[in-house]
Amino acid sequence: MPNTSNTRGASRDPRARRTRALLRSAVLDLSMEKDLDGITMGDIAERADVNRATVYLHYKDREDLLLDATESTMDGVVEAARACRLNSDTHTLPDTAPVHLVGLFAQVDKHRAVYRRMLGEDGSPRFAARLEQRLAQAWFDQLRAEASPDAFDETALLVRAHFLSGALLAVVGRWVRGEFEGENGMSTAELTDVTWALIRGGG
Known part of the structure; x- marks a missing residue:
């Protein structure tokens, strides 16, 4: 399931890969604590210790991030x-x-x-x-x-x-x-x- 984010090409950047990995891990960690529908982009940013703007640099929306995280x-x-x-x-x-x-x-x-x-x-x-x-x-x-x-x-x-x-x-x-x-x-x-x-x- 390819990522549909418009920053997909940034995955070649080691820093971008690390950030995406942090965001995916944050989603999966949060899924152990609450229903996925209740997880916000703010929750994910806070858990990954990044700001919300950084999240949107890598994923166009919450569903995009959710699909990438669950694929893992x-x-x-x-x-x-x-x-x-x-x-x-x-x-x-x-x-x-x-x-x-x-x-x-x-x-x-x-x-x-x-x-x-x-x-x-x-x-x-x-x-x-x-x-x-x-x-x-x-x-x-x-x-x-x-x-x-x-x-x-x-x-x-x-x-x-x-x-x-x-x-x-x-x-x-x-x-x-x-x-x-x-x-x-x-x-x-x-x-x-x-x-x-x-x-x-x-x-």
């Missing part, structure tokens, strides 16, 4: 998904959810407020689309690398990768909103096992 939370999630090894024969995949899938849910939980906001009904379609694309690309690259050359169907692998990433994103979105909790709800471990069972059978 995706790396751990995508790498955890990439580490959940898939192959063309789903029957050879282990029955037990791999530790990396457990790690994926842990990565999301670390920034639960961010994901609850960005994947909610009034969230960010750009964020959701970007995360889905990155998850699908990670799995597609893996499936393509492991596919037999004489049975390689790139379109089928691409469909499978997007099917799995879209389904996983739907589960994650509902999980962070608490829809699987309650009297008859699931623990995170149970949810992880169910999710892995669906991934195994989703090809």
Whole structure:
């Protein structure tokens, strides 16, 4: 998800990169304390120890900064998904959810407020689309690398990768909103096992 700020080119400047990193970190720190909708540019500037004018030099508005900051939370999630090894024969995949899938849910939980906001009904379609694309690309690259050359169907692998990433994103979105909790709800471990069972059978 590229940054749309009109100062995008300044990212080559080490000082600009450091400032952006401070601002992203400020947003994520604040998200642990209050709802994202309640975080103002003034709050962010104060937490990053810069003035408001500096914030606007790097981001055109709060949403621009929010998208950039939340993008930075995706790396751990995508790498955890990439580490959940898939192959063309789903029957050879282990029955037990791999530790990396457990790690994926842990990565999301670390920034639960961010994901609850960005994947909610009034969230960010750009964020959701970007995360889905990155998850699908990670799995597609893996499936393509492991596919037999004489049975390689790139379109089928691409469909499978997007099917799995879209389904996983739907589960994650509902999980962070608490829809699987309650009297008859699931623990995170149970949810992880169910999710892995669906991934195994989703090809």
